[in-house]
Amino acid sequence: MRKPYLQPQQPSNQRPAESLSLTTESNQIPQREVLTVSQLNRKAKQLMELELGSLWIEGEISNFIQASSGHWYFTLKDNSAQIKCAIFKFKNRRLQFLPKEGDKVIVKGKVSLYEARGDYQMIADYMEPSGLGKLQLALNELINQLQQQGLFSSSLKKQLPFLPSKIGVITSPTGAAIHDVLTVLSRHCPMVPVIIYPTQVQGENASSSIIRALKTAQQRNECDVILMTRGGGSLEDLWCFNDERLAREIAKCAIPIVAAIGHEVDVTITELVADLRAATPSAAAELMVPDQQVLWQKTDILLQDLNAVLQYNLGELQSRLNIARLKLRDPEQTILKSARQLEQFRHRLLVSFRDLINARSTSLDSLTRKLQINHPKEKLLSKKHQIDRLENRLKNSLAVLFEKKVNQLAISASNLNTLSPLSTLARGYSITRDKSTQSVISKMDQVEKKQLVSILLSDGEIDCQVL
Numbered sequence: 001m002r003k004p005y006l007q008p009q010q011p012s013n014q015r016p017a018e019s020l021s022l023t024t025e026s027n028q029i030p031q032r033e034v035l036t037v038s039q040l041n042r043k044a045k046q047l048m049e050l051e052l053g054s055l056w057i058e059g060e061i062s063n064f065i066q067a068s069s070g071h072w073y074f075t076l077k078d079n080s081a082q083i084k085c086a087i088f089k090f091k092n093r094r095l096q097f098l099p100k101e102g103d104k105v106i107v108k109g110k111v112s113l114y115e116a117r118g119d120y121q122m123i124a125d126y127m128e129p130s131g132l133g134k135l136q137l138a139l140n141e142l143i144n145q146l147q148q149q150g151l152f153s154s155s156l157k158k159q160l161p162f163l164p165s166k167i168g169v170i171t172s173p174t175g176a177a178i179h180d181v182l183t184v185l186s187r188h189c190p191m192v193p194v195i196i197y198p199t200q201v202q203g204e205n206a207s208s209s210i211i212r213a214l215k216t217a218q219q220r221n222e223c224d225v226i227l228m229t230r231g232g233g234s235l236e237d238l239w240c241f242n243d244e245r246l247a248r249e250i251a252k253c254a255i256p257i258v259a260a261i262g263h264e265v266d267v268t269i270t271e272l273v274a275d276l277r278a279a280t281p282s283a284a285a286e287l288m289v290p291d292q293q294v295l296w297q298k299t300d301i302l303l304q305d306l307n308a309v310l311q312y313n314l315g316e317l318q319s320r321l322n323i324a325r326l327k328l329r330d331p332e333q334t335i336l337k338s339a340r341q342l343e344q345f346r347h348r349l350l351v352s353f354r355d356l357i358n359a360r361s362t363s364l365d366s367l368t369r370k371l372q373i374n375h376p377k378e379k380l381l382s383k384k385h386q387i388d389r390l391e392n393r394l395k396n397s398l399a400v401l402f403e404k405k406v407n408q409l410a411i412s413a414s415n416l417n418t419l420s421p422l423s424t425l426a427r428g429y430s431i432t433r434d435k436s437t438q439s440v441i442s443k444m445d446q447v448e449k450k451q452l453v454s455i456l457l458s459d460g461e462i463d464c465q466v467l
Helices: 037-052 132-148 176-188 206-220 244-251 269-273 281-288 292-326 331-373 376-419 421-426
Strands: 054-066 072-077 082-087 104-114 119-129 167-171 194-198 225-230 257-261 429-434 452-457 460-465
Touching: 037 104, 054 082, 082 104, 132 244, 132 269, 167 176, 167 206, 176 194, 176 225, 176 281, 194 206, 206 225, 206 244, 225 281, 244 269, 257 269, 257 281, 292 331, 421 429
Parallel strands: 082 119, 167 194, 167 225, 225 257
Antiparallel strands: 054 072, 054 104, 072 082, 104 119, 429 452, 452 460
């Protein structure tokens, strides 16, 4: 099918440009390279990408847009300049935070140029909050250093007592963490007293304050285990628990230390060097003491077993005594012999009782550890996390599918609008056809003088005669 000729509309008073002949000799015309706008932008883009390469830029975010496609568009600026930036979906979904207007960030990427508009921009592939990256690097470096020195070795971890006589807590006396710890301890094992060693848990002097509290607890030596804790916060808020001096003081402490700093995802050096790490202050309190209900149940079972053994042994002794009474001839010798046997039996009974108590105590410890490992609460929590992950994956899959279909519909609508002849006519073009045959005229040799033609415009049709 032949394509129609699209002719731009011109005002009626406009005359066609006349042809000009140039008679100047060719050797007088200077040689020059004439570029199109597209060629110029392409050269500029290649020059930027090759010469500058990958860069790190620090600035403040403004005009942040999170597009429906998942891409991020924003402007990075400082006091005197700005640059447009973009982070595509497959890159920004790896980031651990969502930036917002006014955030100061560090961005890594390549400077480029969008050829269609001639816009100078940066295509970023990584972003981090300004200042946080330096803290994280310093933390990672210190963790590696202490790990190489063996401060995190499992061989240094001390065993926690099964039922401590006293528990020491190093934390802020006004924070939410101490309230959670005391609530859990009073519910699980209220007979264990708690000693609080107050300290700062945030700020410039917090590390020194924590070290002083730990030294005080060691000097008094009044606790079987120490809990070092605080609530959640940013990396800067928890930084005092990443102090190298504090880590070495914990490592050489003779008292077992449990650490629960921040949320479960927060990891500090204090937790790594401590004898046990808990996800939250409440979880730490649960790990430090057994449940009193379980203790009472175990004690009742042991008492029942002990009573049964005593009844059996007394019955056996009574039977032997009766047999001995029947065989009694010399009362004095028999009494002496029976007294010696009775003493032997008493000694054996005491030994048996001691061995039995020790065995039951060991069994109780083993059952307690198994109960803690197989606690239904932990299993339910694991299943809940698994359900949450599956639910998030389903939501994400539905969102991606919906977004894909929306983009396909938008592309199809755009292509349909681009190919529409009405859209072309609306931009100022026209279609010329023969009046009688209605065939489209695309060349000069298809018309002759006095031929009637019609010109189709976007809002109507004009009948004309060729002069």
